[in-house]
Amino acid sequence: MQNNISHKQSNQAPLYLTNFISFPYQSSQQDIPVTQFMALSPFSVKWSSNGTGYKLYANSNPNPIYTGTGTSFDIPQGFKHNTTLMLEASNAAGKLYAFLTIIISKPTLTPDSITVAGTMDNPSILTVQGTLYAKSTLTINGTLNLGNNNSFNDITVGATSNIRGKATLAQLTANAIAGGASITTDANCALTLQPNATVNKLDTTSVTASGSSNIADLTVNGNITANKASITMMGSWNLIKQGSAFGEMTITAGTDGLVLVYIDPDNCDAGTNATAVITYNGQQYSVNGVNLYQVQSNNALKQGYCCVPVQKGTSWQCSGSTSGNGQSPTIYVYWIPFGADKSS
Structure with a gap:
């Protein structure tokens, strides 16, 4: 006009x-x-x-x-x-x-507020410069990119979510959680992980995992309770030292674990003896293994073993000595970590 x-x-x-x-x-x-x-x-x-x-x-x-x-x-x-x-x-x-x-x-709108009674379909890009409020459920089938200070009551994401700042969620459901960022929940909130969820760092009051979850760093200040489930904590045995006599060695534990010393008197000469000494936290623990003289044509074998718990980051010492003539009993020193970490 x-x-x-x-x-x-x-x-x-x-x-x-x-x-x-x-x-x-x-x-x-x-x-x-x-x-x-x-x-x-x-x-x-x-x-x-x-x-x-x-x-x-x-x-x-x-x-x-x-x-x-x-x-x-x-x-x-x-x-x-x-x-x-x-x-x-x-x-x-x-x-x-x-x-x-x-x-x-098909204009690009910038209204102060939008109230949608039914379904709103946005097949392209929806850019919100200010605050986006979802009083009910917000469902994203594609990729959700979020900036700082995000707050959600209930969010379900079917693809990828990129949160660059702090996000507060009353309930989070995700098929996979991965990356270098940490996940923190308040004292009254439980985090539910779906099967095969991967979390780099987790700080929460309650965790429910229906499948296999790999957590890189988990600190538990209270109790761990397994209802009708198994908890695997022991790692594989790692042989630290094998021999009859050796000088004192000092080892720093990379994780919590057990030091196990076993002395095997098999295949050694009668009258020989081996002694191992573990020093940890100001205490010494000694263990002996011996093959006594023959009694009625049979050797009397005495095996020895000792197990000492060690905390992560602390050091322990071990030495071995023998006595008698001939082949002495063999000393085995094992490190058994808690978890899959083999470092000791």
């Missing part, structure tokens, strides 16, 4: 402004008006006038999008939503104004 407003000065030649129309960008039919375009689609405008200067404004923006003497203008970037154009023509006689409303189909 075109409207003209005339502002004339007396005793001046008349000024006219007509045929203010819009048409598709680079169209071959520029005399056929078109007022509806897709969002961000280019279009052009033209007019007829005897003015010597023109200014074209969009909506309430006080800065013109065009200033010049030509009677046409291309708008290659289009508009995101419905826009009213105001054209000012001027010459020595005065000024005239014309208005043209551009209708945008």
Whole structure:
């Protein structure tokens, strides 16, 4: 729709402004008006006038999008939503104004608030510059990218979620949780992990895992209770030292575990003896293995063993000695870690 407003000065030649129309960008039919375009689609405008200067404004923006003497203008970037154009023509006689409303189909909206009673489908990108509130359930089937300070009551994510800052969730359901970030829950919240969930660091009050969960770093300040389930804590035995006599060696434990010393008197000469000494936390623990002299043509074998618990980060010492003539009993020193860590 075109409207003209005339502002004339007396005793001046008349000024006219007509045929203010819009048409598709680079169209071959520029005399056929078109007022509806897709969002961000280019279009052009033209007019007829005897003015010597023109200014074209969009909506309430006080800065013109065009200033010049030509009677046409291309708008290659289009508009995101419905826009009213105001054209000012001027010459020595005065000024005239014309208005043209551009209708945008599938516009990009920036409302202060949106209330959706049913289903809202957004097949493209939804960008929220401010705060996004979901009073009910928010379901994301694709990728969810979140910035800082996110708060959700109930969120279900079917693909990938990228949370760069702090997120507060009353309930989180995910098929897999992986990455270097930590997950922390408050004292009244339980975290439920789906089968094969992987968590780098976990800090929570209660964890329920229905399948296999791999947790890189888990600190338990209270109790661990397994209802009708098994808890595997012992790692594989690692042979630290094997021999009859050896000087004191010092070892620092990379994880909690057990030091087990076993002395085997088999395949050794009668009357020989082996002794191993473990020193830990200011205490010494000695163990002997001996093959006594023959009694009624049979050797009397005495095996020896000792087990000492060791904390992660602490050091322990072990040494071995023998007595008697001939082949002495063999001393075996094993490290049995708690968990799969073999370091000692």
